[in-house]
Amino acid sequence: MAKRVAYFYDPDVGNFHYGAGHPMKPHRLALTHSLVLHYGLYKKMIVSPASLCQ
Incomplete structure (x- = not known):
């Protein structure tokens, strides 16, 4: 059985300071x-x- 892989990417995610x-x-x-x-x-x-949360 083949595995399915999902890839989510947002180029703006690095613009947030996580600490x-x-x-x-x-x-x-x-x-x-x-x-x-x-x-x-x-x-x-x-x-x-990726989409923004509502």
Whole structure:
């Protein structure tokens, strides 16, 4: 059985300050997104644009 993978990406997520001790680092997201694009991984995933909460 094939596994399904979903990938959610929002280029603005790195514009928020999570605090000095928070493990979220914007450069990690940029690096991950770059790898997904350059290796063509997005072609094998369900890609959905992130949307704002209401």
